[in-house]
Amino acid sequence: xxxxxxxxxxxxxxxxxxxxxxxxxxxxxxxxxxxxxxxxxxxxxxxxxxxxxxxxxxxxxxxxxxxxxxxxxxxxxxxxxxxxxxxxxxxxxxxxxxxxxxxxxxxxxxxxxxxxxxxxxxxxxxxxxxxxxxxxxxxxxxxxxxxxxxxxxxxxxxxxxxxxxxxxxxxxxxxxxxxxxxxxxxxxxxxxxxxxxxxxxxxxxxxxxxxxxxxxxxxxxxxxxxxxxxxxxxxxxxxxxxxxxxxxxxxxxxxxxxxxxxxxxxxxxxxxxxxxxxxxxxxxxxxxxx
Numbered sequence: 001x002x003x004x005x006x007x008x009x010x011x012x013x014x015x016x017x018x019x020x021x022x023x024x025x026x027x028x029x030x031x032x033x034x035x036x037x038x039x040x041x042x043x044x045x046x047x048x049x050x051x052x053x054x055x056x057x058x059x060x061x062x063x064x065x066x067x068x069x070x071x072x073x074x075x076x077x078x079x080x081x082x083x084x085x086x087x088x089x090x091x092x093x094x095x096x097x098x099x100x101x102x103x104x105x106x107x108x109x110x111x112x113x114x115x116x117x118x119x120x121x122x123x124x125x126x127x128x129x130x131x132x133x134x135x136x137x138x139x140x141x142x143x144x145x146x147x148x149x150x151x152x153x154x155x156x157x158x159x160x161x162x163x164x165x166x167x168x169x170x171x172x173x174x175x176x177x178x179x180x181x182x183x184x185x186x187x188x189x190x191x192x193x194x195x196x197x198x199x200x201x202x203x204x205x206x207x208x209x210x211x212x213x214x215x216x217x218x219x220x221x222x223x224x225x226x227x228x229x230x231x232x233x234x235x236x237x238x239x240x241x242x243x244x245x246x247x248x249x250x251x252x253x254x255x256x257x258x259x260x261x262x263x264x265x266x267x268x269x270x271x272x273x274x275x276x277x278x279x280x281x282x283x284x285x286x287x288x289x290x
Contacts, residue, residue, distance in 0.1 A: 045108025046100070048122050050074045055109045055120045056186050059086065062121040064191030066091040071194060074122040079103060082118025111184060125181050129197045131207060134170055136215050136237045143285050144216065144239045146172040148204055148253045150274055151244065153179040157188025158275030159242075164192035166282035172207060172239075175200040208256040211239055220249050220257035221281055223271060229261040229284050240281045245274050 048054060053074050056062050065071045066088060075096035076088060083089065089097060100106060106116045136142040145163050150156055156171075156179055163171050178200065179185055186193045201207040208218055217234035220241040241257055243249035254260065263272065263280050272280070 046077065046105050046120070047109070048074070050122065050124055052124055053122045054125075054182060055122055056183050057110045057114060057116045057120050058183075058187035058190075059117055059119070060190045061183070061186040061193070062088060062119055063091070064194040065121055065123055065186070066095075068126075068194040070126055072124040074124065076119065076121055077106070077109075078119035079106065086117075086119055088119060088121075114184065114187065126193075126198070129170065129199045131199065131201070131210050131214075133197070134199075134211070134214070140236070141167070141286050142216070142237045143168045143282065144170050144172060144211070145278060145282065146204065146208075146239055146241045147178065147274070147278075148241060148243045148249055149174060149177040149247075150242070151178060153182055153185035154188045155245075155273065155275045157185040157190075157193065159278045160185075160189040160192035160196050160198065162192075162275065162279040162282055164189075164196045166279070166286045168196065168282055168286070170197040170199055172199045172201060172204075174204050175202050205252050205256050208239065208241070208253070212256075217259075218257045219281075219285075220254055220260045221263065221277060222248055222254070222260050223262050225260045225262050227259065227261045228264050229281060230264075232259050232261045234258065238285050240278070240285060242274055242278055242281070245271070 046055075055077075056065055066073060073092060073095055075098055076083065077098045077100060078086075079101075080099050083097070083099065089095070103118075106118070106120060109120055110116045134142075134144060143166075145159060145168050147156065147159060150159070150173070156173065160171055162168075181193070199207075212218065216237045216239050218239045218241055219229075219232055219234065220243075221229070222243070241249065241253060243253070249257075263277055265272070271277075
């Protein structure tokens with residue numbers, strides 16, 4: 001043992017053994033500032049130039065957005081040949097066009113399981129709408145579709161597609177617990193996002209009260225009832241209210257419905273996907289099934 005001049009043992013300057021990974025002491029130490037650093041983000045991919053911009057992909061979604069006067073488009077981005085063949089540039093001749101040479105650049109801006117077809121469109125979110133804009137119009141069917149905490153953008157997009165197909169006045173979702181606009185949702189809507197007003201409200205129950213004062217009747221869809229959807233006769237002004245696939249309608253939302261109805265099925269499966277059920281309900285209440 002080495003000694004100092006006053007014969008005291010020299011301090012042991014050897015490093016203490018590092019705590020084993022996964023041990024309690026290791027977790028505590030990581031919480032004191034030794035937390036592993038996240039790898040740096042890959043910034044070589046394609047990113048929006050607008051602060052609130054995002055990319056649409058898929059021919060139908062891009063074309064519908066370009067044709068929608070209310071949609072603020074930032075730029076077209078794509079591979080030279082697919083972009084030229086698409087004819088999309090002619091819809092808005094003055095729109096900025098960025099040609100990229102590398103297909104991987106486009107892939108970096110879309111989900112891995114989504115085809116981009118060689119063309120992307122950067123857009124900003126659509127302007128909002130107010131419930132007051134949905135006052136019933138005399139002499140026509142006024143059908144609204146409300147989704148209670150449906151969170152999958154594919155399902156919300158598919159519901160928008162059905163709403164557009166069957167002439168619904170609007171889609172209503174809660175501002176929280178529902179997805180926002182995105183390329184995935186727009187592609188699932190196949191253009192429906194651009195033609196069907198989408199209202200995001202703070203409170204669905206309050207929105208239902210407001211719509212009731214405007215003359216709407218509310219029909220909630222649920223398999224746990226004896227009333228078939230075809231047996232509901234509440235006139236021409238209807239809000240179809242649908243819950244999430246997991247838990248269905250929340251109790252407060254259900255309480256605000258004037259009727260609860262089911263879609264008759266054979267019993268071979270327990271339930272339908274929410275977007276499929278929405279399509280059937282819209283078909284029934286818009287009168288196309290009469």
